Amino acid sequence: MAIVAKTSRFSKIAWPTLAWVVALIFFFPIFYMILTSFKTDADAVKAEHVFFFTPTLENYANMSDNYDYWRFATNSVITSVFATLFALIVGVPCAYAMAFNPSRGTKDILMWMLSTKMLPAAAVLYPMTFLTKNVFNVFDTHFLVIFVLCLINLPIVVWMLFTYFKDIPKDIIEAGKMDGLTTWGEVKEILIPLAWGGIVSTALLTFIFCWNEAYWTVRLTTIDAATLSKLIEGNRAPEGLFFGRLSAVSTAAVGPIIVLGWFCQKQLVSGLTFGAVK
Amino acid sequence: MANRTIPRLLQTPAVLLLLFWMIVPLAMTLFYSFIRYVLNSTVRPEWTTPSWSNWRGFGNYEFVMNSKDFILAIKNSLFIVGSILTLTVVLGVMIAVLINRSFPGRGVVRVLLISPFFVMPAVNAVLWINMLLDPVLGLQGIAISAINDMAAGMQDAPLVGWFFNLWPVLEPISFRATQTSAIAVIMMVTWQWTPFAVLIFMTSLQSEDQQQKEAAVLDGASRWSQFRFLTLPHLGRPMAIVVMIQAIFHLSLYAEIEIVSRGNGNKNLPYLIGEFTNNNIGAASATGIFAVILANIVAIFLLRAVGKTLME
Amino acid sequence: MGSIVLDKVQKKFGDVEVIPPLDLEINDGEFVVFVGPSGCGKSTLLRMIAGLEDLTAGKVNIDDKDVTEVSPAKRGLSMVFQSYALYPHMTVRKNIAFPMRMAKIPQDVQDAKIEAAAKSLNLADYLDRKPGQLSGGQRQRVAIGRAIVREPSAFLFDEPLSNLDAALRVGMRLEIMELHTKLKTTMIYVTHDQVEAMTMADKIVVLQAGVIEQVGSPLELYHTPRNKFVAGFIGSPKMNLIEGEEAAKHDATTIGIRPEHVSVSKTEGTWKGTVGVAEHLGSDTFIHVHNTGLDTGEGDLFTVRISGDIAVSHGDTVYLTPDMDQLHRFDAQGLRIA
Incomplete structure (x- = not known):
């Protein structure tokens, strides 16, 4: 802060303390979940063991027996990775063309793409179920989940990449043209190296969104392609019996993503607001 | 070069995919919303296949609008979304201003604060409704019974015993009940989305004109006046965007509602659609069209706001 | 060789005519400056010559060959941009080598040319740095180096000095003029600064609203301005x-x-x-x-x-x-x- 205002000793200590308190309150549910994941199911519901207990790893060790965790986790990884990959493969050329050869329609196309993101998924629940089950016969397949995840995130991918590409000076691309670059050369030699950071954070964010998606992954799968969202949703109400093991599987489901999220919190803003807040 | 073919070609796959994704299912929904279409009917088996001959006009819409659940769902949607928006914006601004200064451990505070946003909705709901809010076995139940036990234990104590005798026995709240399940949803979603608001407001605060603030200091503006007349107006636009983006997301809340109460007394439009889809596709589709219209009203404003900054 | 002939070239952006049909001849080895107030179309004209901007009508001839439909890289021209347009992710060496790499010139020839260019532009010590670590003047030299190694039939400069501070600008002006004397290659130089135009040019083209107001040597323009606009534009005060x-x-x-x-x-x-x-x-x-x-x-x-x-x-x-x-x-x- 550039302002050199007189700050009292009180506010020098009070405000940071308050900030810490708020942050700890917000993190507490996650902390409590992690804590519970190291308790036995019996300890997890006892008042005397809220903070003091003998930690155990059995919940993690038994995750596959209790919940078949790894199968769902594998599905989550496969579908999220490939959906992200395909969204990039389709999105990069599109955003490139829009950023460097904008036409009068470019803005409208971008806005329209965004508007598809705003359609409530539930509105097309039955048609999607019908189409995937009876017409294309892809219900509960990895292909379907990948396809759907790719499509619902495509607008955000194009949008984010567009904002990154737009920041590359046009002069550099033109210098490249003068120096003899082909279209493919432009992408390979200039665009990708210069926008690499942006592409990576777009990919990370897309991956997070795919991983956390909880409507289509639940509604369009049963067993074969079910992801972690489906797993947790299926064990929604254990009536207090399995808090320990449920916490463990929940921690395993969100842990990697929270850590990934820490790495792309800056890009999150432009990704979520479609570049409208800078 | 005068060649516009390559750029067009590069955009085609994305455009076609999204076009297909948007038009085909939506057109089907629109069609179903105007016909009688049920999955099982022993009385009227002809209604189990979609066909123009089952045309019902706006009948499905009338049916939906007259159903008790629809009014409930609309009211409930607005209650949930409105509460979440108010809470996240107010909390978001306060926290953003609070941490928009340098202090020891600011990076860690940021990381801790943002974490809830990355928790998947299903885990969020399961965590809150079971481990935290369960009236007996969750933290809420444990804490309340601990307080009650402590009060009971102190009642026989000398000197202060009379004081604890005045304490009522606290009742834990069940958040799965009809009246309270919406509150639980509001709590968990607010917890998850306040970080989002904080993050956006913080980004915006960092672009605040520092010279303007210095000028205000020289003009004798107090801290509060600076906040009221400079910071708050500066945050106006991000606030609008936070509100609109969240509105669109929360209008289609599903997992949380399903997990907390299975829609018991706490439906919203997506949940209602899900229920209709079990049999009455016509009604489900009509409800879907209502949901699309509702989302579009918000989306128009959001797109307009976003569009302004698009080509800058 | 590097004679450039513009034959009735015209440019419209949508319905707006930025450059009405215009003829211009630039002889081999000439130092030509396009000068005019901002928005007069001088940069657009340069970019049309470079091939970065389509022509609405007319033809561009380089060395008596019609290059209107030829891609920028194949026109044999080099361009130095106002923003320098260096590739920020490449070292100076790689920046300079880039056009040669694109043209698939053998590595040893590349190295020799880079050495020569670096020596003549005082860049030898900076070859392994990235553009971000260089001062404005140094970046400008790298941009020129990248242009030189292609051995173009003409150099195009788009306001190359306007991002430099005043003292540096005078020095770079001299360097560019010395380069011209040494290479004797055609140079087309766009600027809004009439002092640059007067000091550097063999031939000045004064533009206003896409129209050529006068073409002539600096002294011709000074002594016999063809109209009021040129009279007011050339000369300081x-x-x-x-x-x-x-x-x-x-x-x-x-x-x-x-x-x-x-x-x-x-x-x-x-x-x-x-x-x-x-x-x-x-x-x-x-x-x-x-x-x-x-x-x-x-x-x-x-x-x-x-x-x-x-x-x-x-x-x-x-x-x-x-x-x-x-x-x-x-x-x-x-x-x-x-």
């Missing part, structure tokens, strides 16, 4: 343009007299006025005179430039005498009367 009664005395709608062609006296002279501001530069003195009774347009301002110093200050009364041999006369259309 600006030429005084006088209308009304005083112009009518010389059978003209407008007469022009350059500030340096007026002498000042405290006692007698043709016109009388009051000193507004006197700028004492030591070598020269610029005197801005008001209340001359001449119709000099809105500001009622007449500027005089005196060699050396003269003791005048605000409010003094001065007498001005123009050198009649240096008077420019313009008709109602603003064209020069011979």
Whole structure:
């Protein structure tokens, strides 16, 4: 802060303390979940063991027996990775063309793409179920989940990449043209190296969104392609019996993503607001 | 070069995919919303296949609008979304201003604060409704019974015993009940989305004109006046965007509602659609069209706001 | 070789005609400067020559070959951009090598050329740095180096010095001129700064609103501006343009007299006025005179430039005498009367 205002000793200590308190309150549910994941199911519901207990790893060790965790986790990884990959493969050329050869329609196309993101998924629940089950016969397949995840995130991918590409000076691309670059050369030699950071954070964010998606992954799968969202949703109400093991599987489901999220919190803003807040 | 073919070609796959994704299912929904279409009917088996001959006009819409659940769902949607928006914006601004200064451990505070946003909705709901809010076995139940036990234990104590005798026995709240399940949803979603608001407001605060603030200091503006007349107006636009983006997301809340109460007394439009889809596709589709219209009203404003900054 | 001929080239952005059909010949080895106020289409014209901008109509010929439909890279031209447009993710060496790599020139030839360019541009010590670590002047040299190694038939400069500070600009100006003397390659140079134009050019093309107002050597433009616009644009301080009664005395709608062609006296002279501001530069003195009774347009301002110093200050009364041999006369259309 550039302002050199007189700050009292009180506010020098009070405000940071308050900030810490708020942050700890917000993190507490996650902390409590992690804590519970190291308790036995019996300890997890006892008042005397809220903070003091003998930690155990059995919940993690038994995750596959209790919940078949790894199968769902594998599905989550496969579908999220490939959906992200395909969204990039389709999105990069599109955003490139829009950023460097904008036409009068470019803005409208971008806005329209965004508007598809705003359609409530539930509105097309039955048609999607019908189409995937009876017409294309892809219900509960990895292909379907990948396809759907790719499509619902495509607008955000194009949008984010567009904002990154737009920041590359046009002069550099033109210098490249003068120096003899082909279209493919432009992408390979200039665009990708210069926008690499942006592409990576777009990919990370897309991956997070795919991983956390909880409507289509639940509604369009049963067993074969079910992801972690489906797993947790299926064990929604254990009536207090399995808090320990449920916490463990929940921690395993969100842990990697929270850590990934820490790495792309800056890009999150432009990704979520479609570049409208800078 | 005068060649516009390559750029067009590069955009085609994305455009076609999204076009297909948007038009085909939506057109089907629109069609179903105007016909009688049920999955099982022993009385009227002809209604189990979609066909123009089952045309019902706006009948499905009338049916939906007259159903008790629809009014409930609309009211409930607005209650949930409105509460979440108010809470996240107010909390978001306060926290953003609070941490928009340098202090020891600011990076860690940021990381801790943002974490809830990355928790998947299903885990969020399961965590809150079971481990935290369960009236007996969750933290809420444990804490309340601990307080009650402590009060009971102190009642026989000398000197202060009379004081604890005045304490009522606290009742834990069940958040799965009809009246309270919406509150639980509001709590968990607010917890998850306040970080989002904080993050956006913080980004915006960092672009605040520092010279303007210095000028205000020289003009004798107090801290509060600076906040009221400079910071708050500066945050106006991000606030609008936070509100609109969240509105669109929360209008289609599903997992949380399903997990907390299975829609018991706490439906919203997506949940209602899900229920209709079990049999009455016509009604489900009509409800879907209502949901699309509702989302579009918000989306128009959001797109307009976003569009302004698009080509800058 | 590097002669460039523009044949009725025209540019429209949508319905807006930025450059009406225009002809221009640039001879091999010439240093040509496009000069004009911002928005006059000079950069667009340069970019059309480079091939970065499509032509709406007309033809571009380089060395008697029609290159209108040829891609920028195949035209054999090099361009130096205002923003330098260096590749930020490559070292200086790689930046300079880039066009040669694209042209698949053997590595040893590349190395030799890079060494030569680096030596002549004083970049030898910086070859392994990235552009971000260089000063503005150094970046400019890298951009020039990248242009040189292609051995183009012509260099195109798009306001290359406008991002540099004043002191550096003079130095770079000399370097570019020396480069031209050494290479004897055609250079086309776009600037809005008439001083750059006057000092560097063999031939100046003055543009306004996409139209060529005059083509000529710096001194031709100075001594015989074809119209009022060129008269006002070339020369610093600006030429005084006088209308009304005083112009009518010389059978003209407008007469022009350059500030340096007026002498000042405290006692007698043709016109009388009051000193507004006197700028004492030591070598020269610029005197801005008001209340001359001449119709000099809105500001009622007449500027005089005196060699050396003269003791005048605000409010003094001065007498001005123009050198009649240096008077420019313009008709109602603003064209020069011979």
